[in-house]
Amino acid sequence: MTKKLVTGAAAAALLLATTIPAVAHGEGKRFHESKERHDIMEVFGKGFGKISKIMKGEEGTPAELPTIARKMAEASSKTKASFEKDTRGMEGFTEAKDEIWDNWDDFAGRLDKMEQDAQAFAAAAETGDMARFGPAMKQLGSNCKSCHDKYKADLD
Numbered sequence: 001m002t003k004k005l006v007t008g009a010a011a012a013a014l015l016l017a018t019t020i021p022a023v024a025h026g027e028g029k030r031f032h033e034s035k036e037r038h039d040i041m042e043v044f045g046k047g048f049g050k051i052s053k054i055m056k057g058e059e060g061t062p063a064e065l066p067t068i069a070r071k072m073a074e075a076s077s078k079t080k081a082s083f084e085k086d087t088r089g090m091e092g093f094t095e096a097k098d099e100i101w102d103n104w105d106d107f108a109g110r111l112d113k114m115e116q117d118a119q120a121f122a123a124a125a126e127t128g129d130m131a132r133f134g135p136a137m138k139q140l141g142s143n144c145k146s147c148h149d150k151y152k153a154d155l156d
């Protein structure tokens with residue numbers, strides 16, 4: 001190994017030592033805005049988790065579906081506001097990439113669409129008609145991954 005490589009490896013090791021533990025130990029310390037938007041996002045993640053358990057008959061009953069969907073719709077109406085503050089360069093943990101505020105119109109448009117889909121999902125859940133519930137859930141779920149791929153850092 002050349003000297004340059006050794007120095008590079010040492011620098012990388014040092015970098016890992018300082019960055020990895022913060023991530024591995026449950027996300028380090030989030031600053032206020034980071035925590036708020038994360039908690040809103042968790043409502044979607046947990047909502048889908050509960051729904052999936054109900055569908056598989058593992059936990060809960062279909063009677064809970066409208067309430068879960070309504071909570072997700074409520075969260076969706078707060079999501080955009082939770083990202084409005086540009087937190088680029090702020091100290092503390094976040095999975096939000098800087099690109100969010102570089103491309104705010106695209107990002108905000110995605111959240112508007114998710115909100116519409118979440119409202120439609122809650123309305124479908126309210127009817128108790130599973131033939132409407134399934135497609136509406138799929139429609140809501142179609143928003144998640146493409147945005148995460150572009151705007152959420154994959155740290156865990």
Ligand code: HEC
Pocket residue numbers: 033034035037038041042044045046048093094095096097107110111114140141143144145147148151152153
């Ligand atoms: C317009 C972009 C966008 C959409 C749409 C979106 N998310 Fe997120 N999501 C993010 C960003 C950005 C973060 C990271 C926030 C932070 O750490 O500050 C995040 C974080 C999360 C997290 C916490 C981190 C993790 O991976 O466990 C969960 C859970 C989550 N989102 C679930 C969802 C689900 C489910 C949907 C779809 C119903 C969804 N999100 C739709 C951008 C989005």
